[in-house]
Amino acid sequence: MTFRKIFFVAAAAICCAASATAGQASRTEGGLAFQAQGLNVRVEFYSPDIVRVYKEPVSRPCKKVSIPIIMKPGRVELSFGGGGGVATVASERVAVSVDTETGGIVFADKQGNIMLRDKDYGTQFTPRDDAGRPSFEVRQAFLLDSAEVIYGLGQQQTGLVSQRNQRLLLRNQNMSICIPFVHSAKGYGLYWDNYSPTTFTDNPQEMSFDSEVGDCADYYFIYGGTADGVIAGVRALTGQAPMYPLWTLGFWQSRERYKSPDELCEVVDKYRELKVPLDGIIQDWQYWGCDSNWNSMRFENPRYINKMGDPYYMRFLPKGEKADATGAEPRIKTAKEMIDHVHKRNAHIMISVWASFGPWTDMYHRMDSIGALYDFETWPRHAGVKPYDPFNPVARDLYWAEMKRNMFDLGMDAWWLDSTEPDHFDIKDSDFDVKTYLGSFRSVHNAFPLVTNRGVYEHQRQATSDKRVFLLTRSSFLGQQHYASHSWSGDVTSTWDNMRRQVAAGLNYSLCGIPYWGTDLGGFFASRYNNDINNVAYHELHVRWYEWGVFQPIMRSHNSSPVAVEIYQFGKKGYWAYDAIEKYTRLRYRLLPYLYSTAWEVTSGSGSIIRPLVMDFAGDSRVLELGSEYMFGRSFLVRPVTDSLYTWQDARRNGHQKDMADVASVDVYLPAGADWLDFWTGSKHSGGQTVMREVPIDIMPVYVRAGSIVPFGPDVQYATEKRWDDLEVRVYPGADGRFTLYEDENDNYNYEDGAYTTIEFEWDEAGRTLTIGERKGKFKGMLKSRKFNIVLVGGSTPAGDVPAKGRTVRYDGRAQTVSL
Structure with missing residues (x-):
């Protein structure tokens, strides 16, 4: 009997009594339970659209508590049927068929269209020792349609939108956010609920998740019908996204790093003097001082407490830095004055806080006293710095208490939770044997950023309801949207190829149901351009990346020292780079009512800000693997310019400018199913065609969907x-x-x-x-x-x-x- 016929049998048997049996499967309140391959298998409906499948060895039953899943199973009207070793259960939206001999499971919609197959004999448990505890390597295989397109897996740096025919190690690290979730163009999502390093493989034979450790095989099938429906299912499972303050949607300026309160405040003052809009300024690392004092969560760098020259505090001065040669009296003398000055200038300030502590800090010793430090090499290297254990609730309490006392109570507005993978160097297998509050580090690794962000969010919410939480973080996991967490794509190098890759990375991340994502505008490391802010080739790259930033959920310019990327570093009004940056900053602010309203749709209706074209034009096959453009909200089609068109690029020389009057063009595909108006000219175009759009340096192709x-x-x-x-x-x-x-x-x-x-x-x-x-x-x-x-x-x-x-x-x- 074919699987399609099985579902018609299920439909025919829909009137069977709820207590009837089907083969070797027994009915439960939420679905079915049976044994196959030596495994206990449970199929449980959480809602009419969401089905959990849970498998455990008969000889080793366990009780699993999920880290990201907050949804509890609801009461769902179910129909049962089957026969001949096949059992079926169906809600009003999803029909599930199980083969009680092979363990195969098939998911279909109520019309009998097969969505996904859990492969016959596709579950494997291989015994392994996990830091002295008997456990398993767990592998689960699925069958996809040959032409099916899938997305997701977090944020990968492959430059590809489709995740078919890939082999990826899903282990969080800088620039790679790893989420074992796939989103199919057929209208369903699949979340593999395992937090250990996991190898994802897709080939013509199967798609599989192979996790290094686990006591069970546990996954969720989410039927949405549309991409929006899938994302609504993810949010129902893992939590809705709260609103950010309006000011967070303005422009953020950052640098690695501002080295004194004066330096930071002068940037805000300069923007106000130039009358260029600005809402956020960021204090990056080393306000605490030297590496041994890493992340003390205190302003102990002598420049931040007006203690230059004090022998005690001078020992905290970062390595290689010297006292100011002039000995000039600082204008802004303390961190509190710095925060107050920013607020008086009608701006807000964010500060970098890490998930690790140096050996000179009080927090290091407090965490160590409760066994909440991980003993492996993290950033900065060779300084004795150790990550803390966010899975430990007492450690999370200590972490927030120090943030609140030393920074939040001073008026700090937002948090940059950096290195939330966490950074991990000279990796040894034994590093993953490190004990956490929930087990080995191996067993919970990829959930580290989720729990870190959740700890800060929940504590600030308990502290006050008058100030919305805003978190910037380098890593992420499924459900992180619930904790006001915004991720960026990591410390990418400033190249055109890297810029291009970020577009696809952001599209896949958004399709994991997490709406707030962005990049370091211009890239982080400008070594390709000799770290020279005067390199005209870098100007072109930065301008194009900046233009794209207007159409990212959070707009933040950031770069590594010695390059500084404030607008006034790019010349003066009348120079093409300066003028383009100013133009697009003002455009961002003009769009705030649209963007804030779109953010409300995110919060109230499980909406998305970055919308891969499959979300709105799934019927147009040409968009399914298109990674160069997307919808920004429901109205704007955005096509970033990701190639150099006007300058030479040579890492060893300054760029050489071409004749910018010779206007270049780029191709833009306008999806079928809508007409489109050029944002800049108002000219109208039919969908289903590629147009060549002229792109002078101050024009990025943007089209508006007719009816907007x-x-x-x-x-x-x-x-x-x-x-x-x-x-x-x-x-x-x-x-x-x-x-x-x-x-x-x-x-x-x-x-x-x-x-x-x-x-x-x-x-x-x-x-x-x-x-x-x-x-x-x-x-x-x-x-x-x-x-x-x-x-x-x-x-x-x-x-x-x-x-x-x-x-x-x-x-x-x-x-x-x-x-x-």
Whole structure:
């Protein structure tokens, strides 16, 4: 009997009594249980869309508690059937068939379309010693359709969007975020719930996960029907994403590193002087001083406490640094003054905090006293620094208590949790035998960043509801969105090839259901350009990467010393690099109402900001493996320019500029199923074709889907400088469309109690009317009346980043319709 026929048998047997048996399988409240291959197997529906499969050796039953899964099984209406060694169970959405002899499991939709096969005899348990504890290497194989396209696996640096025909070691490290989750273009997701280093293999014979250690084989099948549905399932399983403060969506400036409070504050002052928008500044490492004092979580570098010359504190000065030759009195003398100065300039500050401690720190000794340090080589090398054990709840309490006392209580706004893989050098197998609170480091390795971020998030939430948590972190795991965690792609080198690879990496990461991701704009290591900020070839790369940054969820410029990448390092107004950077910074701020509303869709509706084209155009086969462009929210098609078009690139020489009047072009594919308007010109194009778009240095190809309604904010110096009482609302005609404008108090958790408003805009293409719906909800200080400047894009109407004149509508919260 074929698998397809099996499901028709299941449908025919749908009226069987719930207590009936099917072959050797027994019915449970949530599904089926049976034995095969010497394994106890349970199939359990968590919801009509989500099925857990759990397998354990009959001789070694165990009780598994998942780290990322927070969903509990719900009561699901199920139908049972089968016969002849095959048992079936079905919800209203998913049908599951099990072969009680081979252990094979087949997942299908209710129409009988097979989604995924758990391979016959595809589960293997190989005994192994795990740090003195009997355990297993665990392998699980699946069968995919030959033409099926799959995504996910976190953030990999392969440059590929499709994860077919790959062999990857999933072990978190700098630049590689490893999540054993695949997302199929067929509309389902598969999460292998194991945190040990795992080899993912896909070849024509099978797809498999081979984990170094585990007591069970445990996975979740998530049926979404669409990519959005799959992501909604991931969020249901692992937690929804909270809102970030509005200011976090502005521009962030960072450098490795600002070496004194004066240096950091001068950057903020310079941006304000130049009237270039800025919301965030970041204090990277070594504010604590030397490597032996690594991550003390205290300002003990003498430059941060006005102790230059004090013999006690001078011992903390980082290696190779000397006291200022002039001995000049600092303007900003302490860390508290630094934080206060940033706030007075209407900006916010983030600080780098690591998952490890140097031997001079109090935290090192406190963690050591409770057995919460890992004994292996981490960054910085040869300094005696050791990672801490975030799986230990007491260690997490100590970690936060020190952060709160020494930084949060001073007014620190956000946290950069660096090296959350953690960094690990000279790797030996015995390093993974290190004991953690939950077992060997081997058994929990990939969950380290999840638990580290969760610890800080939960503690800050307990401390206050008046300040939203914002975490920047270098590593991640499934479910990290639930803890206000934003990942970036690691310390990538500044090359065009690396920039290109980041696009595909971000698309796959987003398809794991984690919405906030970004990159070091311009790349981190500029050694390709001799670390020379005056290298014109580097200018071109940085500008193009920066332009792309406008269309990343978080926009943050960062680079390794000695290169500094503040806008004024790229010349002055009138120089092409400076002008392009300023132009795109202002565009980012104009897009804040659109982006904040999209963030609300992420929080309230399991939405995504980075949307690989398969999410909106799954019916167009040409987009399935396209890794050069994506949707930013539901309106903008973004195609970063990832090739040098105007300068020579030579690592040993300064770049040489070509004639920039000779405008180059790049190809852009416009997906079928929609018409598209060029963001910069308003010209209209049909979908299903490739167009060549001219790209002068200040133009990155951006197209807007016909039917889009996009609110544009005012020109501001920081996100909350002006209220949104006079928004420009652009309608991009060609199809019906709608958009929901979201507003709240910007930086607290009152929205969780309903303190927010929404206004729905709806465009009727046939009637050429825009309906502005009734305002719903309320919050303290909300706008009761305002103006909307309605602009219909196209024809002679201006487009691009320049404000346009349209029809002014006064709005007091009541619905109205505008004819255009």
